[in-house]
Amino acid sequence: MARRKSHKAPPRAKEPRTNRQIRADKVRLVTEGKGIEVIDIRVALERAEQAGLDLVEVSPDQDPPVCKIIDYGKWKFEQQKKKKEQAKNQHTVSIKEIKMRPKIGDHDYDIKKRNAIGFLEKGDKVKVSLRFRGREITHPELGMKLMDRLAQDASEISQVESPAKMEGRQIVMVLAPKAGVKKKLGKPEEGGKEKEVASRATGEKSGPSSE
DSSP, X not given: OOOOOOOOOOOOOOOOOBGGGOOOSEEEEEETTTEEEEEEHHHXXXXXXXXXXXXXXXXXXXXXXXXXXXXXXXXXXXXXXXXHHHHHHOOOOEEEEEEEOTXXXXXXXXXXXXXXXXXXXXXXXXXXXXXXXXXXXXXXXXXXXXXXXXHHHTTTTEEEEEEEEEETXXXXXXXXXXXXXXXXXXXXXXXXXXOOOOOXXXXXXXXXXXX
């Protein structure tokens, strides 16, 4: 009978030792307005008890360890609150794809441009691909000109991360948002069928494309 593989739970974040969990005989007690003083652990515990607070080991690797007298429950709550806020404000970069044709009309181009700018304003990168069909491949300069036009139109909020280059029968270019670009909540105008673009090589999350 095959043995089942044991799945270990991920290690929990190590919490600081408090009060009588602290093993050192002496501690470096940090007190606001008084600085740092090295005192016996029993004295530090008495001070914490008199203040109705906790003695918390904030830097266990020092000898003796550094401790503070604080409200541990309140401190822990504030730390958890900060982590939640950081996770809430974190933005996962995605790569969106915009597809164009060499002979695209002005109206369709404007839609593609608005889609690209909408993605960039959200902080996402944009992969622009332009595919040639049939004898269109004999005029690659038309595709390059179109790529340059889009890069210029979006230059206020983006920069060219990967310059336009031929890849088989298509030209590919990648635009990235400039640092400090304001991220808007509105969705970009739909320009057609959406397609996910995988980007495992860079570790970036893929997102819908505009065709």
